[in-house]
Amino acid sequence: MLMGQVFPHLRLRLSKPAQVANFLSQNLFSVLASTWPSPRNHTTPPVSTFISSPFWPSPSRFMAPSTLPRSSLIPSPLPNSVKELTNSASLRSVPPQYATRNPETTIDIEPIIQEEIPTVDFSLLTEGTPEQRAQVVRHLGKACEEWGFFMVVNHGIPESLREAMLDSMMEFFDQTEEEKGEYARKHVMNPIRYGTSFNSTVEDVWYWRDYLRVFVHPVFYSPAKAPPSFREISKEYTTSTRAMGMELLRGIWESLGLEENDMTKALDLHSCYQVLVGNIYPPCPQPELATGLPAHSDHGLLTILLQNGVNGLQVKHRGNWVRVEPLPNSFLVNTGDHLEIVSNGRYKSVLHRAEVNSQSTRMSIVTVVAPSLDAIVEPASQLVSDEHPMMFGGMRYGEFLERLQANRLKEKSMLDLLRLHAE
């Protein structure tokens, strides 16, 4: 391919081959991003054309050592993470590999609005009078039914523990790529996994997000390559958030008219699966071109989220995207696919997404409380009737999780596979 065809404007300013090579080696990210529209723009060559270009290594070549001869026209391999990419000096544009959006073609047709999100006073669930508890249970049920999303206040988890968890997670990400690489490119069900995007091995274009995923229950794991306090802090943090999640579930079962003992047994909640996920979204030079995480639902029963004071989460509510601005000291909680299954579609898992910004690194710490990996989950029989037919087929939770993680993240695609009737 001729240089002038790919970079027509270069002909005007750079004439000598050596100048062109030098310019490209220094500015390749900016040139590709600004000259080549996003791979999602169907008026441009498809992704396969991009990644077979001699100017840009394919993701699979990036995952394995490159066998191509190096020249000054071939950029060094793509970074292992967004953090590594943004640490490199003078990144002024989003490389095509991370350009998930083209603002000219992807006009957001769904408005983004500000709306008050329900708040649940946790202390009234555990220490309130029977009347107060009954009222909170009703409110919790309404929040699950109408929003699938709420803020929990007065939860009793010390601010110092939340801060320590955020600091420890940031220290994990601050390690070298070699240290973190110990957990990279692992099978999706590996108990400790580090990476970029959601599933970079199957995605053509990547999300502006790095993550660490650690299984913490029923068996507790912790990365050995981490700050020394990570183990102790994550153990305490996940134990307290699991207890909070279980108490919320107790209230949710009550709001659905289900017996706690039946649910604990059906979902084998003593061996519940819990995962701790750290997400970082470094500052992005062109936030309008990148996505932190696309619209998706979470797989478990409940997701409990803490962030580092930088906003970016949006939830879908009645067809609009709502920007989430959590109250100080609160936890954000959302309903997952398995609550939708168990409740036979009454409490739907909520769609949410993460946006990025150009100013500061955003970090979120997510913990998901879910059925046991071996539980076969189906709608609670008490919620199935002639009027409310069975909405979902059953599946072993571990299988659902593995299939979800092995594919691309897209709205509620995994749950939709189990749906027996259109909504």
Ligand SMILES: O=C(O)CCC(=O)C(=O)O
């Ligand atoms: O970072 C966020 O706010 C959202 C993270 C998220 O949705 C997830 O990890 O599933």
Ligand SMILES: [Fe+2]
């Ligand atoms: Fe999520």
